[in-house]
Amino acid sequence: MLDVTNPNYVLMVEGLTVSFDGFKAVNDLSFYVEPNECRVIIGPNGAGKTTVLDLICGRTKATSGNVAFKGQDLLKMREDQIVHAGVGRKFQTPSVYEDLSVFANLELSFPKGHGVFGALFFKRDAEVRERIQEIAEMIFLGDQLTQKAAFLSHGQKQWLEIGMLLIQDPELLMLDEPVAGMSVAERKKTAELLNRIIADRSVIVIEHDMGFVADIATRVTVLHQGKVLSEGSMDHVQNDPKVVEVYLGH
């Protein structure tokens, strides 16, 4: 049985399994994330990377296994409770509210007024406005606050979604392919941004771009067919013959 009170890890995933009609997209997976660690998960398409994040944040129900976050059993919690516990998650396809302004996108993520009446009587007070401004500048959108999110570029939408997570100040931030579809210049800026963000929290990033991975990773976990194929430093993983065969060799 998992000792959920072990203080050395922010996140402990043990024996995690999910079966979709018999197909095990994630199969007896275990890994541990330390405070202030930036863990990158890589692996071929369909390896189960996104599914792992879905399981941790409660979007998909696990078939078996354990997920503990700071001593709390996430598998027993509702999605919004998991968020309030301090887990933030960015989706693979940028998910922003296209019909709303950048400001409103960030406002809806501000960690206050989450109940029905809290939301109805929520005030955009100075604290809220300043925090939104601060985050917007961090994600390079400081002068786009009144812009409708629909009019942002693909890369800017990715940043906006990252900003929506930052404003919640989560202890564990999970990013699914944050630089997908970005230009080289945007990637560089994003790497800078992530390096600043990860300073005081744990982060799990899914990414295919190996240059980007090398830029940010503390440790790398390689996933293949729902299982851990290899785990360790970037160097270790890159030189692991199994990894080269199924993933990097292509």
Added chain:
Amino acid sequence: MNTTSFKQSFLTPRDMIGYALLAAVIFVIFPLLLEPFRLNLFGKYLTYAFVAVGLVLCWGVGGILSLGQGVFFGLGGYCMAMFLKLEASSPENTAIQSTPGIPDFMDWNQLSALPWWWEPFSSFGFTLFAVIAVPVAFSYIIGVAMFRRRVGGVYFAIITQAIAAILTILIIGQQGFTGGVNGITDLRTLHGWDIRTDSAKTLLYFVNGTLLFAVLLAAQFVRRSKLGRLLIAMRDQEDRVRFSGYDVANFKIFVFCLGAAFAAIGGAMFTLQVGFMSPSFVGIVPSIEMVIFAAVGGRLSILGAVWGTLLVNWAKTTLSESFPELWLLGLGALFIAVVMAFPNGLAGVWAEQVEPRLMKLLRRDSKAAAQTTPAE
């Protein structure tokens, strides 16, 4: 950048022009131009606008399409009708019945006592409470059952439609308790005040208009609140909202109940102004018509819902007086035309065609810089 520019405003100058215009039409122009019979007719149309405004919030803003709003309109209307019917069925008025003192349709159906659940409706205070509470409680139960299970979209629409059909059948089938297919008719007085006279109808028209404005402003408040923006967010990216820490179901339940409350007020005012309530306002057809009112007005626009309701009903009355058989076809064609050509309905036409010109005129006149509102 000056962050104070992001203060929320409840009514922008543009909104105020819209509200002032509607108020002028409802409270001044209609009463001046229309004879009492027509005014009462427009008062009846305006009771549907309560439903359409609720649909703007639920469907236009929140993406929750209910094809059963007639249920809540009807429940509100029936609650009011029960009170008025009891008053009309005093023992003196019903002395010729085998059981005097109960509504006539009960007597015809061989009931010999008032059913227990009719009793509280002899109190006007209880009735006013029930007009809102019964539909809201019912919508709450539906909302919890559906939204907690994450039933949404087309499935939700179909289920609400089924509920409308079932309730209609139930009302018609239980005619001893409900008046059946004819509904509850022959309503006369409210605390002795005869509601059938022209002067009463005119007064009720103004009460109705005032209540409608209260509902419009309540809807406006919701729309301009963070909750209003959350509804839009949920409509477009439900998962993103959920994973930003909101219990999405609660917000859907809230807006669905609010829409039901609005519809119920409309239903009660319908009963008062028209003098009866029947299952033909509960079922599938009226429920769909109400969605069309909102669509024609522009499903995102609170004021548009009122204009859409007025326009479609006026067209319906005019057309079905001359070509009754064409009306349903016309309504269908109108709906398709709106969806294809004017997805934002009348409000869209107003915002894109009329308002820019109006603003230019105003600016020239008074140099009052028209404030452009940023996207929300």
